[in-house]
Amino acid sequence: MATVKLLSDEEAAAIPAVKAVFDDIRATRKTEFINNFWRALANDPANLKRVWDTLKSVMMVDGAIDPLTREMIYIAVSTANACQYCIQSHTAAARARGMTDAQHGELLTIIGLAAQTNHLALAMQVPTDPEFEVR
Amino acid sequence: MATVKLLSDEEAAAIPAVKAVFDDIRATRKTEFINNFWRALANDPANLKRVWDTLKSVMMVDGAIDPLTREMIYIAVSTANACQYCIQSHTAAARARGMTDAQHGELLTIIGLAAQTNHLALAMQVPTDPEFEVR
Amino acid sequence: MATVKLLSDEEAAAIPAVKAVFDDIRATRKTEFINNFWRALANDPANLKRVWDTLKSVMMVDGAIDPLTREMIYIAVSTANACQYCIQSHTAAARARGMTDAQHGELLTIIGLAAQTNHLALAMQVPTDPEFEVR
Amino acid sequence: MATVKLLSDEEAAAIPAVKAVFDDIRATRKTEFINNFWRALANDPANLKRVWDTLKSVMMVDGAIDPLTREMIYIAVSTANACQYCIQSHTAAARARGMTDAQHGELLTIIGLAAQTNHLALAMQVPTDPEFEVR
Amino acid sequence: MATVKLLSDEEAAAIPAVKAVFDDIRATRKTEFINNFWRALANDPANLKRVWDTLKSVMMVDGAIDPLTREMIYIAVSTANACQYCIQSHTAAARARGMTDAQHGELLTIIGLAAQTNHLALAMQVPTDPEFEVR
Amino acid sequence: MATVKLLSDEEAAAIPAVKAVFDDIRATRKTEFINNFWRALANDPANLKRVWDTLKSVMMVDGAIDPLTREMIYIAVSTANACQYCIQSHTAAARARGMTDAQHGELLTIIGLAAQTNHLALAMQVPTDPEFEVR
Numbered sequence: 001m002a003t004v005k006l007l008s009d010e011e012a013a014a015i016p017a018v019k020a021v022f023d024d025i026r027a028t029r030k031t032e033f034i035n036n037f038w039r040a041l042a043n044d045p046a047n048l049k050r051v052w053d054t055l056k057s058v059m060m061v062d063g064a065i066d067p068l069t070r071e072m073i074y075i076a077v078s079t080a081n082a083c084q085y086c087i088q089s090h091t092a093a094a095r096a097r098g099m100t101d102a103q104h105g106e107l108l109t110i111i112g113l114a115a116q117t118n119h120l121a122l123a124m125q126v127p128t129d130p131e132f133e134v135r
Numbered sequence: 136m137a138t139v140k141l142l143s144d145e146e147a148a149a150i151p152a153v154k155a156v157f158d159d160i161r162a163t164r165k166t167e168f169i170n171n172f173w174r175a176l177a178n179d180p181a182n183l184k185r186v187w188d189t190l191k192s193v194m195m196v197d198g199a200i201d202p203l204t205r206e207m208i209y210i211a212v213s214t215a216n217a218c219q220y221c222i223q224s225h226t227a228a229a230r231a232r233g234m235t236d237a238q239h240g241e242l243l244t245i246i247g248l249a250a251q252t253n254h255l256a257l258a259m260q261v262p263t264d265p266e267f268e269v270r
Numbered sequence: 271m272a273t274v275k276l277l278s279d280e281e282a283a284a285i286p287a288v289k290a291v292f293d294d295i296r297a298t299r300k301t302e303f304i305n306n307f308w309r310a311l312a313n314d315p316a317n318l319k320r321v322w323d324t325l326k327s328v329m330m331v332d333g334a335i336d337p338l339t340r341e342m343i344y345i346a347v348s349t350a351n352a353c354q355y356c357i358q359s360h361t362a363a364a365r366a367r368g369m370t371d372a373q374h375g376e377l378l379t380i381i382g383l384a385a386q387t388n389h390l391a392l393a394m395q396v397p398t399d400p401e402f403e404v405r
Numbered sequence: 406m407a408t409v410k411l412l413s414d415e416e417a418a419a420i421p422a423v424k425a426v427f428d429d430i431r432a433t434r435k436t437e438f439i440n441n442f443w444r445a446l447a448n449d450p451a452n453l454k455r456v457w458d459t460l461k462s463v464m465m466v467d468g469a470i471d472p473l474t475r476e477m478i479y480i481a482v483s484t485a486n487a488c489q490y491c492i493q494s495h496t497a498a499a500r501a502r503g504m505t506d507a508q509h510g511e512l513l514t515i516i517g518l519a520a521q522t523n524h525l526a527l528a529m530q531v532p533t534d535p536e537f538e539v540r
Numbered sequence: 541m542a543t544v545k546l547l548s549d550e551e552a553a554a555i556p557a558v559k560a561v562f563d564d565i566r567a568t569r570k571t572e573f574i575n576n577f578w579r580a581l582a583n584d585p586a587n588l589k590r591v592w593d594t595l596k597s598v599m600m601v602d603g604a605i606d607p608l609t610r611e612m613i614y615i616a617v618s619t620a621n622a623c624q625y626c627i628q629s630h631t632a633a634a635r636a637r638g639m640t641d642a643q644h645g646e647l648l649t650i651i652g653l654a655a656q657t658n659h660l661a662l663a664m665q666v667p668t669d670p671e672f673e674v675r
Numbered sequence: 676m677a678t679v680k681l682l683s684d685e686e687a688a689a690i691p692a693v694k695a696v697f698d699d700i701r702a703t704r705k706t707e708f709i710n711n712f713w714r715a716l717a718n719d720p721a722n723l724k725r726v727w728d729t730l731k732s733v734m735m736v737d738g739a740i741d742p743l744t745r746e747m748i749y750i751a752v753s754t755a756n757a758c759q760y761c762i763q764s765h766t767a768a769a770r771a772r773g774m775t776d777a778q779h780g781e782l783l784t785i786i787g788l789a790a791q792t793n794h795l796a797l798a799m800q801v802p803t804d805p806e807f808e809v810r
Contacts, residue, residue: 001803002260003361004374033266037252040259044375050732051252051382054725058248064237069204070245073211077249077389079528080215082352082622085256085263086249087530091543092267102199104544105584108528110205112591113193114212114221116521117172117186119617121220123484123513124175125137125492128220128676131168132227136668138496139509179510185594186517192590212524214393217487217757222395226678239679240719243393247726251386254752258349258378260357263541271533272800273631274644303806307792310799314645320462321652321792324455328788334777339744340785346748347659347789350755352622355796355803356789362807372739380745383733384752384761387712387726391760394715395677398406398760401708402767407665408766409779438671442657445664449780456657456787463653469642474609475650478616482654482794485620487757490661490668491654497672507604515610518598519617519626522577522591526625529580530542533625536573537632619798627800648798656791663754663783665762 006039017045021052028056035089068097072107079111141174152180156187163191170224203232207242214246276309287315291322298326305359338367342377349381411444422450426457433461440494473502477512484516546579557585561592568596575629608637612647619651681714692720696727703731710764743772747782754786 005011012018012034021042022034041048059070071094078086094104140146147153147169157169157177176183194205206229213221229239275281282288282304291312292304311318329340341364348356364374410416417423417439427439427447446453464475476499483491499509545551552558552574562574562582581588599610611634618626634644680686687693687709697709697717716723734745746769753761769779 001358001808002262003358003809004259005809006262035264035266036261037256037259040261041255043371044379047255047375047379047382050379050729051255054248054729055252057725058241058244063241064235065207065241065245069207070241072200072204073207073242073245074249075528076208076211077215077246078253079524080212081250081253081257081385082527083253083257084527084530085261086253087528088263088267088541088543090249100199101583105587106193106198106200106205107208108525109193109584109587109590110200110208111212111528112521112525112587113189114209114225115216115524115621116517117190118213118216118218118221119484119520120176120186120513120517121172121218122216122487122489123480123492123516124139124172125489126171126175126220127137127141128223129170131170132223133676134678134680136493136673138493138674140674178506179514182510182514182517185514185597189590189594210393214389216520217392219392219395222393223676223678236718240722243390244719244722244725246393247386247390247722250389250756251382254349254385255378255382257352257354258345258357258361258381260354268541269543269545271538271628272802273539273628274799275539276802305804305806306801307796307799310801311795313641314649317645317649317652320459320649321795324459324788325792327455328781328784333781334775335747335781335785339747340781342740342744343747343751343782343785344789346751347755347786348793350752351655351790351793351797353793353796355801356793358803358807360789370739376733376738376740376745377748379733380740380748381752383729384749384765385756387730388753388756388758388761390716390726391712391758392756394679394712396711396715396760397677397681398763399710401710402763403406404408404410406763407667408763409664411667440669440671441666442661442664445666446660448776449784452780452784452787455784456660459653460657463646463649468646469640470612470646470650474612475646477605477609478612478647478650479654481613481616482620482651483658485617486655486658486662486790488658488661490666491658493668493672495654505604511598511603511605511610512613514598515605515613516617518594519614519630520621522595523618523621523623523626525581525591526577526623527621529544529577531576531580531625532542532546533628534575536575537628615798619794622797624797624800627798648795651798652791652795655794656787659754659790660783660787662757662759663750663762663766663786665759 002040004040004043006036007042008039012039012042015042015045018042018048021045021048025052028060037085037089068094068099071097072099072103075107076111080115137175139175139178141171142177143174147174147177150177150180153177153183156180156183160187163195172220172224203229203234206232207234207238210242211246215250272310274310274313276306277312278309282309282312285312285315288312288318291315291318295322298330307355307359338364338369341367342369342373345377346381350385407445409445409448411441412447413444414439417444417447420447420450423447423453426450426453430457433465442490442494473499473504476502477504477508480512481516481519485520542580544580544583546576547582548579552579552582555582555585558582558588561585561588565592568600577625577629608634608639611637612639612643615647616651616654620655677715679715679718681711682717683714687714687717690717690720693717693723696720696723700727703735712760712764743769743774746772747774747778750782751786755790
């Protein structure tokens with residue numbers, strides 16, 4: 001049960017600032033499909049534009065990290081933050097970018113292991129080694 | 136201030152089950168350096184062995200995800216779990232595996248963006264799109 | 271699927287310690303409606319009373335922070351803690367106390383931004399500036 | 406660096422509502438030592454009293470869970486919430502109540518394992534089994 | 541909506557590495573019932589075996605902490621990590637190991653109190669008392 | 676120990692894209708002081724500009740929520756995310772915007788209470804009431 005309305009295509013089309021972002025999402029992703037995250041965020045057109053512009057400039061450009069790895073990092077953060085919607089949407093996105101079952105399996109294993117050692121290091125309050133210092 | 140003692144090399148050498156793991160850490164990593172996480176975990180030799188064996192089999196083998204990407208995923212989870220020690224140790228590990236400043240910058244940007252949209256999706260309680268369904 | 275039973279009005283009325291709290295909830299809020307949180311907590315009458323008394327003394331009195339702001343702070347914490355029920359119940363409560371769509375939009379924007387910079391500051395392990403010191 | 410002042414014994418003694426709680430802490434725990442948590446919380450005498458009264462009624466009474474187990478549960482929650490102060494203070498409290506090194510080792514192992522499977526179940530979005538239903 | 545397939549008994553039986561673990565789960569727990577967590581994890585037979593072996597060696601052996609307390613610690617961690625599946629499965633497990641309603645009520649009260657003081661200590665950035673030092 | 680370098684004024688001045696943001700921070704805030712968060716983020720000039728522009732447009736404009744309330748919401752999120760730096764910097768910012776000790780005390784009380792009921796609602800897996808539905 002969402003805490004905001006999900007804007008339909010008709011409602012979105014009636015607000016120019018929303019329509020402009022929805023059009024750009026469709027053009028950039030080359031699909032008519034707009035997922036619920038954007039339909040919910042559209043209640044605040046200024047934030048809709050801000051978040052979409054950031055997402056486009058971070059996730060959909062050439063960079064130093066390849067697109068599939070970016071999605072796997074997104075899944076890792078979303079899992080630790082317990083965001084069900086984000087886990088599901090970015091797992092679908094990672095698959096669309098070619099994530100294999102073997103890669104997904106390894107990703108989950110690393111996430112689980114990291115969580116385990118995170119909690120161990122926290123519970124033991126391990127002091128930082130000076131060897132980790134940034135040069 | 137750790138909640139357990141950090142075992143010195145002398146103390147570790149006196150416990151065969153700990154010595155065996157420390158020897159394997161040194162041989163596998165090709166360095167004499169043993170960081171504090173293992174010195175803390177050594178208070179429980181059975182868990183020391185279990186965690187090290189898992190870490191070795193997950194992080195230090197050939198697999199479907201390359202070693203640097205694994206470390207970046209580790210940093211992502213550790214950040215969301217607010218584990219300071221883990222952030223520092225795995226950032227050092229990622230650098231040792233060749234992470235460039237540009238890659239680190241992008242990693243941080245993705246982590247920050249994911250956290251932002253995680254919180255937005257949670258606060259709006261966005262319902263899952265049926266399109267995300269696993270085939 | 272709850273991990274405890276949700277007490278019906280009949281079951282609540284049969285336990286004097288629960289009935290007393292339910293009566294006070296209804297009288298304080300001026301409504302017959304008792305939401306599921308209290309019906310679940312009623313399995314432990316002592317904790318039901320303790321939590322309700324605290325909530326009443328914190329959220330329903332005149333204080334230095336106005337009632338709507340209190341609810342917005344509640345939403346912020348609940349989001350970061352990924353408590354779906356709490357996000358939904360306190361968003362409803364904030365609306366009942368007059369939160370406008372514009373305020374809700376800004377609240378979500380701030381929550382998202384804070385989460386982003388929280389993760390960036392953690393991942394970079396930024397040292398505290400001495401200028402932040404409490405006088 | 407605390408975000409509030411830590412009240413000294415002299416400052417605490419000058420505020421009757423604070424003095425009353427500090428006296429009760431000392432009498433209940435049979436020690437002159439007042440740890441920093443209470444000295445910080447003393448900036449808000451009403452909350453100081455509320456939290457101390459709750460802590461006393463939850464952690465320092467005969468109940469269905471023994472006192473050492475209560476402290477171990479406290480450590481588990483504090484670890485997952487990344488509260489360094491709480492991890493350290495409740496580990497000290499658990500030791501004072503007789504926690505052995507073997508128990509501490511097992512506690513850490515369980516915390517780490519739970520964190521691992523928590524993240525795995527979240528990342529896989531495992532649906533609840535109907536068999537878990539409360540009767 | 542899971543992000544991986546849940547393996548049926550037929551699918552599991554067709555993969556020897558999965559079948560071996562499922563057989564061991566059934567033999568160890570003395571029940572035909574295999575819950576969804578394992579059916580999801582079975583997509584990665586190596587991780588399935590690793591997690592099951594760890595769980596068996598941590599949760600199902602004689603140790604310094606009794607089996608019911610282990611499950612209560614598991615619930616505490618799972619709650620703070622907001623893992624719904626884990627909260628439900630380990631509450632069922634704790635009940636199966638004899639957790640009474642009174643114990644469950646106390647467990648929830650301790651978890652809630654710990655979360656409250658965790659957040660207070662974090663928000664006040666309380667400095668560690670030297671008295672907590674490990675000998 | 677930061678995982679990135681903190682840029683000095685000299686280093687910042689040598690990178691035009693960083694200098695432009697630092698100049699804008701100083702002009703907007705009317706102070707020479709640049710806190711460590713920006714000195715760390717300056718390692719990635721594109722993200723520095725993106726985060727600063729967002730922060731300025733969210734936190735430093737007239738809007739539907741007043742500036743002090745925005746800072747209190749920021750503290751709430753930062754606490755639940757266990758970001759020590761953010762708790763300290765935004766508590767200082769809130770004080771600079773006029774937060775009184777009474778308001779700070781109430782803020783902490785609400786954060787603590789929310790955390791407590793978040794964990795209770797999660798541990799009990801309370802189902803959402805249909806009454807919370809957005810109209």
